Amino acid sequence: MYPGEQVTALLEQMNISHVVWLPDSELGTWEEALLRAPFLKLIRVCREGEAWAIAAGLKMGGKNPLVIIQCTGLFESGDAMRNVCFDLKLPLFAIIGYRSYLAQDKLPGDTALKFTEPVLDAWEVPYQLIKSQQELPLIVEHYQRCLQQNTPGAILLAEGKV
Amino acid sequence: MNSNSPAGMNLVDALTALNQFRNQAVVISTMGAAREWPRISNHPLDLVYVPSSMGQAPALGLGLALACPEQRVIIINGDGCMLMNLGTLVTISAEAPSNFVLVVIENGVYEVTGRQPTAASPSIRPVDSQVDMVEMARAAGFKNAHRYRDLETWKTEAESVLQEEGPVFICLECVPCSGDASITSPGPMRERLPRFQQALTE
Numbered sequence: 001m002y003p004g005e006q007v008t009a010l011l012e013q014m015n016i017s018h019v020v021w022l023p024d025s026e027l028g029t030w031e032e033a034l035l036r037a038p039f040l041k042l043i044r045v046c047r048e049g050e051a052w053a054i055a056a057g058l059k060m061g062g063k064n065p066l067v068i069i070q071c072t073g074l075f076e077s078g079d080a081m082r083n084v085c086f087d088l089k090l091p092l093f094a095i096i097g098y099r100s101y102l103a104q105d106k107l108p109g110d111t112a113l114k115f116t117e118p119v120l121d122a123w124e125v126p127y128q129l130i131k132s133q134q135e136l137p138l139i140v141e142h143y144q145r146c147l148q149q150n151t152p153g154a155i156l157l158a159e160g161k162v
Numbered sequence: 163m164n165s166n167s168p169a170g171m172n173l174v175d176a177l178t179a180l181n182q183f184r185n186q187a188v189v190i191s192t193m194g195a196a197r198e199w200p201r202i203s204n205h206p207l208d209l210v211y212v213p214s215s216m217g218q219a220p221a222l223g224l225g226l227a228l229a230c231p232e233q234r235v236i237i238i239n240g241d242g243c244m245l246m247n248l249g250t251l252v253t254i255s256a257e258a259p260s261n262f263v264l265v266v267i268e269n270g271v272y273e274v275t276g277r278q279p280t281a282a283s284p285s286i287r288p289v290d291s292q293v294d295m296v297e298m299a300r301a302a303g304f305k306n307a308h309r310y311r312d313l314e315t316w317k318t319e320a321e322s323v324l325q326e327e328g329p330v331f332i333c334l335e336c337v338p339c340s341g342d343a344s345i346t347s348p349g350p351m352r353e354r355l356p357r358f359q360q361a362l363t364e
Contacts, residue, residue: 020225043228043253044253045221045249045250045253046249046250046252046253047247047249047250049215049217049221049247050218050221050247050249050250050253052218053215053218053219053221053222053224053225054221054222054224054225054228054253055225056225057221057222057223057224057225057226057227057228057229058225058226058228058229059225059229060222060225060226060229060355060358060362061225061226061228061229061230061233061362062229062230062359062362062363063228063229065225079215079216080215080218080221082215083213083214083215083218084215084218084222087213087214087215088351088355089351089352089355090355
């Protein structure tokens with residue numbers, strides 16, 4: 001639904017140096033494109049909290065990392081994100097897969113849908129919801145806005161459309 | 163205090179030996195080590211990781227080691243912290259940063275919260291079911307992994323093992339501190355981190 005080549009081209013516009021990720025089934029379709037991109041390195045983590053801390057270390061060392069995880073991983077990694085974005089004041093950016101947003105009948109009662117946006121609001125992370133391929137360029141716009149305001153930021157990528 | 167007690171080294175002695183041979187490496191300290199490190203070292207490449215996200219110091223150090231491949235990075239972690247995020251051993255060995263050293267202070271307890279045993283503590287485990295972090299590190303892909311129980315051996319070998327090709331895993335068996343174990347931040351991170359980042363570029 002969201003072509004990896006198109007996303008990778010956007011990451012090049014954003015000067016992303018490293019993608020730190022634990023993909024879901026939608027985000028995972030980007031793997032080949034990410035591996036082919038000569039301007040970035042892909043780092044695989046075992047648990048999402050690691051992704052924020054690795055990205056923080058990269059940022060401290062002058063790189064420009066991006067975290068890519070599913071919203072369930074956001075829930076798992078809350079403390080790591082809190083620490084690096086707010087204690088360490090490193091404004092990291094993430095693309096977060098919004099599980100089943102476009103196919104809510106597939107996982108009826110999935111509380112990931114109920115809690116994802118309130119959790120981001122509670123963590124004071126400004127986010128941009130993207131619901132179609134045509135909206136993908138909003139990734140760059142939101143990233144630049146967060147960069148200018150020196151805040152962390154997230155893209156919520158609606159998933160689930162067949 | 164007997165620094166060579168069979169129960170392990172005194173933490174300050176073990177850290178002092180580490181500091182003696184760190185050369186110009188970054189040192190990221192957390193938990194009990196973070197409490198003691200500012201009394202041992204005042205190097206511009208010290209990052210006392212307080213406040214922290216417990217369990218994330220090795221991942222933070224991995225990111226830094228990948229960003230700065232010419233810079234040796236030493237992380238001093240607690241055993242409770244390590245248990246909280248064992249998967250990171252696999253993440254680290256997948257990236258195999260040659261400039262990365264992970265030191266674990268093994269005292270078997272959550273010292274800062276009042277010395278409650280960890281799940282890996284020999285004191286609460288069946289005798290025939292002991293946990294060996296060095297073997298876990300090796301099984302996770304660390305080619306260089308070492309354990310030190312006494313100060314004299316650690317002092318003798320610290321210089322060489324701290325310079326081995328990374329990723330290196332070093333377990334230092336230490337006795338829990340007997341007094342106040344609480345941690346105090348050495349200052350606001352908004353002031354310390356820019357200084358640390360500046361030192362990285364010099």
